[in-house]
Amino acid sequence: MLSAIMEDYLKAIYYLQDETDERVRTSTLAEHMDVEQPSVTSMVKKLAERDFIHYKPYKGVVLTDTGIPVVLEIIRHHRLLERYLTERLEYDWAEVHDEADRLEHHISNQFADRIAAQLGNPAVDPHGDPIPTADLDVSPPQSGETLADQQVGDKVRIERVPDNDPDLLRYLSEHGITPKTVVEIVETTSFGMVTLDPDGTDERVALPEEVARSIIAQTLTGASN
Amino acid sequence: MLSAIMEDYLKAIYYLQDETDERVRTSTLAEHMDVEQPSVTSMVKKLAERDFIHYKPYKGVVLTDTGIPVVLEIIRHHRLLERYLTERLEYDWAEVHDEADRLEHHISNQFADRIAAQLGNPAVDPHGDPIPTADLDVSPPQSGETLADQQVGDKVRIERVPDNDPDLLRYLSEHGITPKTVVEIVETTSFGMVTLDPDGTDERVALPEEVARSIIAQTLTGASN
């Protein structure tokens, strides 16, 4: 068995490796896990010894084929929990993350399967991230256009928002921007600001381009249609 | 904050103290926690230092007024989880214990309150044990008559069954004996055997007197009525 902390390291490696497509450096991992570098070194040695990761000293780590399913199981737990908490237990969008981050390590697969069944085996979590199936298949994350790629006048459907910034999530949900909502781009500026109009409201929501680029959206109609 | 293990010690002390009404000896605790005695000594010192228990060397421990609410919170979590798992997630009576024993330490009070609300703030768990309220009131456990106190011919309603023996639970539920079910006492023997007839069935269920004495039941009608 793996400790919750080991699971967290593996999860971090998974996400960081996804971002950079390179070996994950111990310093990156240290920052992400909020520990000092020597702690990382000793932990990656243990994980490497148990064959969850490949560790080349001074060069960083990658998940092995043993490590990947472990992480996918945790991610499945996490995303199902987020879905369950928001959908069945009236959690606020911004509140789910901490609870799910803790519980993901402690629920059994049986528990996960049961809540999945209750929810009708959903494909995505509340942020639009794909939920691995019980046999750990993951649909490739939606890539493609982001809110920053749009033209003024475009109508787009939000597909996926980042899930790691509670403040942003709170802001977005307060302004009615969640996966599945349709918004119109009303303005983009040269100094990096995107302004939106969520469908059916008069409200205008402004976002830094940086943020807009992290929100995946599906174009519905161009201005010219 | 308390570790899950510390919480388990406190919980064990609570139950053991309830049973014997005396100071809980370290040996009892060691057996219950499945560790060696010195481990207990060092743990109770820490718990005493933090004022959750009163520890008198060589004399055992008792919970303090600081420790009691901590335990009640955990018990609330545990019993709500058991109820939720059986009622909403289709867990089997015998399966819930392990899952609840793990999760009780990791769910937030918010989570507990939400599932309590979902369930309509139930007063008892699936075994008939009282669930502490959000402000940690516990209705005194039903005391009174047990299955062993009955006369042949009595009809009784099961109120509460012990929750710590999965095998027994499985046996009872397979034979339709759960809180709220009505049974008739069909036989008691001098060598300590009680035989029951669950209402509406022809089946006969036999239990050792020892076990019958741990099942609380409410008399409905005597044989003579």
Add this chain to the structure above:
DNA sequence: TTATATATTTAGCCTCGTCTAATTCTCTCC
């Protein structure tokens, strides 16, 4: 190519919760 800056690892120590072995306390029985 060498020198310096930066990243990483090693060394050694800490706390938590556990263990075994050795010691000390308590209690009972004569």
Add this chain to the structure above:
DNA sequence: GGAGAGAATTAGACGAGGCTAAATATATAA
């Protein structure tokens, strides 16, 4: 009231996971 038996505690160690300070490897820049 003293001698054992039995229970509890102390002593010292270990693995997990963390830290700081020191040493070393890598990368960059002259």
